[in-house]
């Protein structure tokens with residue numbers, strides 16, 4: 079990029095050109111083949127009871143030529159090109175349908191956490207779409223949790239929250255995803271009426287050898303405690319991370335240490351085998 083004459087390098091840079099082309103191609107593929115989206119479900123556990131309490135829904139794209147594409151690749155494109163509402167509605171519908179009759183291994187209602195991007199969440203039509211999906215699938219609202227990621231700023235948060243009051247009053251729960259990264263974490267904590275904080279895996283990864291990570295996680299836990307919120311740590315991979323989390327008072331966990339994301343048939347089989355950790 080040091081030969082940037084009048085910006086010409088940018089225009090003809092083969093790398094940028096290819097990426098642009100690929101993004102464009104991928105987005106139009108997605109628009110035309112939403113039926114290729116499928117869901118994975120990752121169990122969430124309560125360490126006190128040792129039981130699975132819920133699942134997080136993670137979208138996958140089974141592309142016929144490129145294989146499985148992860149959401150990290152196509153969700154940003156869907157957001158950028160105005161497809162996120164359609165993708166989100168599809169995920170919600172498929173997730174409620176798939177999990178409606180599932181119970182935890184000890185026979186309690188299985189809670190289902192669905193990721194909602196900030197853009198979708200701000201759409202005035204969003205609460206009504208959630209309501210309709212709940213009604214369509216006769217899905218108990220208190221089983222549904224919406225995980226809000228703060229990758230972009232939500233300038234009109236109080237208005238957004240106000241529109242969600244109906245859903246919250248009926249028992250739908252909100253979780254703050256990736257807590258501690260992105261925008262306005264503390265504004266979210268203050269204004270969102272969320273009942274759960276999800277501590278981002280970036281803080282969990284080096285927990286056993288980084289005192290700063292420990293301080294941050296421990297502060298997130300006491301903040302949540304003093305506000306009567308639950309804390310769930312994500313990306314837990316080792317016994318040492320688990321030990322430290324328990325010591326700090328975090329009892330809800332999710333991560334490869336316990337269970338990887340599973341497609342529906344595998345999830346059903348797994349739940350049926352009454353796993354316990």
Ligand code: C2E
Nearest residue numbers: 136137148149150153169193194195313314315333334335
């Ligand atoms: P996230 O919500 O933070 O989801 C957790 C991600 O960490 C998932 O990646 C999961 O597979 C991965 N993970 C879980 N346990 C572990 C672990 O122990 N170690 C490591 N290294 N990773 C672990 P995935 O499925 O690729 O999803 C990436 C992101 O895409 C999600 O991050 C979420 O922000 C977004 N996403 C996924 N599904 C949806 C969706 O339906 N709608 C929207 N808007 N975003 C979605």
Ligand code: CA
Nearest residue numbers: 134193225255
């Ligand atoms: Ca999430």
Ligand code: CA
Nearest residue numbers: 255256276312
């Ligand atoms: Ca997360």
Ligand code: CA
Nearest residue numbers: 227255256278
């Ligand atoms: Ca994340």
